Amino acid sequence: MIRIGIVDDKRNNRIILADKLRRNNLFDIRLEAANGEQFLHKMMELKFDERPEIVLMDLEMPVMDGIVTIAAGSSLYPGTRYVVLTIFDDDDRIFNAIKAGACGYLLKEESGDIIADILMNLWKNGAGPISPSIAYKILQMIQNPPPAKPLSGAQKSENLFQLSEREKEILRFLCQGLEYKEIAEKLSISANTVKKHVINIYDKLHVNNKARALHIAYTKNLL
Amino acid sequence: MIRIGIVDDKRNNRIILADKLRRNNLFDIRLEAANGEQFLHKMMELKFDERPEIVLMDLEMPVMDGIVTIAAGSSLYPGTRYVVLTIFDDDDRIFNAIKAGACGYLLKEESGDIIADILMNLWKNGAGPISPSIAYKILQMIQNPPPAKPLSGAQKSENLFQLSEREKEILRFLCQGLEYKEIAEKLSISANTVKKHVINIYDKLHVNNKARALHIAYTKNLL
């Protein structure tokens, strides 16, 4: 049984999808959530070996958008793979999702059998479902790297989490292991302010402690 | 009819592949070569509209290696697309081949039908053929760009800090943002013990807080 998570804001969609998957006895729906916030929260509460191995993620959601959710989730819980589920075959969004850490995408209309097939394949071979047009975009990206960028691996991830300049600055200090009051001194502000910034950063990254924030910072190149 | 070229040093491979392709009447094998040198020579002798539109290129060849051949060929004859055919799916070579100008990458074991399908698709849509498992590898390369390796030799920073197995284990949990008692639970030991280990880790890394320890862990690949 493959442990599956479903994130979609429409309750009906979740039910339909869960039904499709339950039809053959290969999938165990372990987690349902109506938005990213809820999803991350539920993931946190699950033990490692209870977390879904594959999460089907809707992109069009209120509260916390699917791409941000994948970015945060794939950093925090690398044992889980994310497959985008969407009604639109919109290359750009899917491409962004993939950069955020998704390993494939599926259209919602696909039949239960096809979805089941693809998920099985993902689980067995680690090969995610990727449409030819997406694969081609990826290729082009490698062959023609975006202009005026150093070809060294580090590319700035485009402010996926909407951190302000000040927040990024403080995140960098955090990564260096400075304490609130040390950062405060460096910036000539109060330690209370630093703390407030840090809490705001945690909110934006959807985490609740320094280690997790740094984990995202390092793995998503936020520095 | 799509004009095809096949470059492989094993005569037998060329024959098998040509047979696979000839089975349906879509492909016209125009050029065969046993190595890069020979391939480029034959290309030169052909008129523009006789040259293959797609070349299937083995990588493992004597005299002139497939990657160099693609690099040269794609410069000299941009009207021809190159698809790498190989038995190995080794990340570095894929990456190099693609940088050299290959527009797709196929494993030799793929069935004739699949190869035919993919080539047709390449011809019609310009979308390069990529086996799912290869596509996934490319994805991963994009998602985790290989860290620009700083120095030669001692890449395998073999336990530079002399951490014990237990300590490394605990360091990994720390990086995931777990607290002492969560780690304690996972390992079925006391939180006090975890704390002791953490302090020992700090000693070995010569740091005095979590953020600095994680900084070293991430930047020195201790995970």
Added chain:
DNA sequence: AAAAAAACTATCCAAATGGATTATTGATGA
């Protein structure tokens, strides 16, 4: 000029962390 974001400051409180010290057990090695 008004409204909306960012940045700044503060206080209270609970929880987590770090440091130092002491002690038992089992495994490894000289």
Added chain:
DNA sequence: TCATCAATAATCCATTTGGATAGTTTTTTT
């Protein structure tokens, strides 16, 4: 066999952190 070391565990104590809440002041945008 004796010494050492890794792993285990506990206690005391000060400091740091996380969370909630409530403000003020700049800056930016509309």
